[in-house]
Amino acid sequence: MSVVKISKKTATSGPTDSTNPFEAMIERLNEAARVIKLDENVYQVMKNPSRQIVVSLPIQMDDGSIRVFEGYRIIHSTALGPSKGGIRYSMDVNPEEVKALAAWMTFKCAIAGIPYGGAKGGITCDPRSMSKGELERLTRAYTAAMSDIFGVDKDIPAPDMNTGPQEMAWIVDEYSKIKGGFTPGIVTGKPLFLGGSLGRVEATGRGVVVSALQAMEKLKLDPKKCTAVVQGFGNVGSITALHFQQAGLKVIGISDHTGAFYNEKGIDLQKAVAHRDKHKGVLKGFKGGKLITNEQLLTLKADVLAPCAMENQIRAATNADKIKAKLIVEGANGPTTARADEILTKKGITVVPDVLANGGGVTVSYFEWVQNRTGYYYREDEINKRADNWMKKAFDNVWETAQKHKVSLRIAAYIVALEKVEKAIKARGSY
Numbered sequence: 001m002s003v004v005k006i007s008k009k010t011a012t013s014g015p016t017d018s019t020n021p022f023e024a025m026i027e028r029l030n031e032a033a034r035v036i037k038l039d040e041n042v043y044q045v046m047k048n049p050s051r052q053i054v055v056s057l058p059i060q061m062d063d064g065s066i067r068v069f070e071g072y073r074i075i076h077s078t079a080l081g082p083s084k085g086g087i088r089y090s091m092d093v094n095p096e097e098v099k100a101l102a103a104w105m106t107f108k109c110a111i112a113g114i115p116y117g118g119a120k121g122g123i124t125c126d127p128r129s130m131s132k133g134e135l136e137r138l139t140r141a142y143t144a145a146m147s148d149i150f151g152v153d154k155d156i157p158a159p160d161m162n163t164g165p166q167e168m169a170w171i172v173d174e175y176s177k178i179k180g181g182f183t184p185g186i187v188t189g190k191p192l193f194l195g196g197s198l199g200r201v202e203a204t205g206r207g208v209v210v211s212a213l214q215a216m217e218k219l220k221l222d223p224k225k226c227t228a229v230v231q232g233f234g235n236v237g238s239i240t241a242l243h244f245q246q247a248g249l250k251v252i253g254i255s256d257h258t259g260a261f262y263n264e265k266g267i268d269l270q271k272a273v274a275h276r277d278k279h280k281g282v283l284k285g286f287k288g289g290k291l292i293t294n295e296q297l298l299t300l301k302a303d304v305l306a307p308c309a310m311e312n313q314i315r316a317a318t319n320a321d322k323i324k325a326k327l328i329v330e331g332a333n334g335p336t337t338a339r340a341d342e343i344l345t346k347k348g349i350t351v352v353p354d355v356l357a358n359g360g361g362v363t364v365s366y367f368e369w370v371q372n373r374t375g376y377y378y379r380e381d382e383i384n385k386r387a388d389n390w391m392k393k394a395f396d397n398v399w400e401t402a403q404k405h406k407v408s409l410r411i412a413a414y415i416v417a418l419e420k421v422e423k424a425i426k427a428r429g430s431y
């Protein structure tokens with residue numbers, strides 16, 4: 001067996017502050033591969049996505065003009081099972097981002113113990129400036145273009161940033177029409193009445209808090225005496241904040257792309273959710289806290305910080321050395337650069353990495369897919385209990401791996417995933 005050899009230059013110059021998510025993923029992959037002396041062949045397979053599809057989607061806009069959007073689906077690995085991963089709508093969507101997100105899905109599913117590989121999709125668009133009809137046409141065109149890529153046993157999409165149950169319903173409908181048979185298992189995160197699972201909407205944020213509480217127990221932090229700050233107030237951020245509150249933490253800061261709010265007495269989260277739901281999904285104009293900057297929010301004096309918005313929020317160049325939290329729990333994918341990780345570790349800050357912390361969503365997506373295939377639907381308490389147990393097991397596994405190899409939780413999480421995927425790649429063989 002030849003062992004992976006990462007170039008000396010990479011090995012000695014230390015982690016970079018690169019905001020290219022794929023480079024950030026590769027840096028962590030390299031480090032984990034070095035620690036476990038990963039087989040060079042497996043390393044090469046894991047470094048390269050197995051399939052990359054780019055499509056042009058001409059869409060008729062409401063004013064009659066045609067606009068051409070770019071859509072992606074990148075399948076990183078199918079070693080452990082059909083590929084799984086969300087679809088993101090954002091102007092920032094680009095191949096490097098989708099490639100990284102797809103690889104993180106491979107790691108995430110392996111860490112959670114789910115029999116899936118990893119994929120991700122996205123369309124470069126500004127959904128906030130589009131009408132519902134335009135979004136529907138775009139989603140249907142994307143589904144049609146990907147209809148031979150998607151498949152219940154091949155590749156199963158789900159929601160991500162700026163997509164939710166409505167987009168999933170359009171995908172089910174379009175795919176079912178093209179294939180000629182109702183196929184709810186083609187996506188997860190569907191509305192309940194179309195075969196969605198109870199607990200799916202809350203699953204990611206709920207899992208973020210389960211993993212945070214596991215970490216707090218290890219760090220001997222009493223949730224009832226702790227404060228928390230949450231960046232992002234969409235699906236993941238708002239549910240994370242609400243579950244922190246339920247667990248006894250005082251949430252003193254929240255934010256979205258329109259503003260950040262601080263209240264030392266604790267934010268009234270029910271009011272914040274009501275405000276967001278009444279004001280086109282944004283916190284702008286919220287009166288329950290002092291308006292602060294995003295920079296101030298991330299560096300507030302709080303015990304727990306949960307970045308739940310987007311990539312590259314904690315960087316060496318900007319704020320890593322100013323972070324005051326004792327624990328960071330990554331609800332978002334890729335919020336911390338590799339160099340920032342190093343700074344946080346030196347400061348003694350524990351980071352529960354994205355590939356572990358936000359795995360609750362894909363775990364319940366897996367339960368949804370199982371329910372669609374068997375036709376038997378679980379109660380919400382059954383789903384939540386199972387998902388919480390899976391998250392706890394995944395956390396303990398990563399924690400023990402970190403102790404064993406004396407590495408951060410992030411590198412430990414990559415190691416857990418690599419060891420599982422390596423076995424599958426070797427057992428399945430190649431040409």
Ligand code: NAD
Binds near residue numbers: 233236255309310358
């Ligand atoms: P969402 O679209 O529901 O919400 C995103 C939130 O982030 C919004 O409140 C938005 O205003 C805010 N935001 C965007 N840019 C920001 C900025 N610069 N500063 C502060 N806030 C900003 O998306 P989501 O589903 O909650 O996803 C958030 C993150 O969690 C993404 O990284 C996504 O990949 C990850 N994630 C989501 C799921 C899921 O089940 N939805 C699962 C795993 C990981």
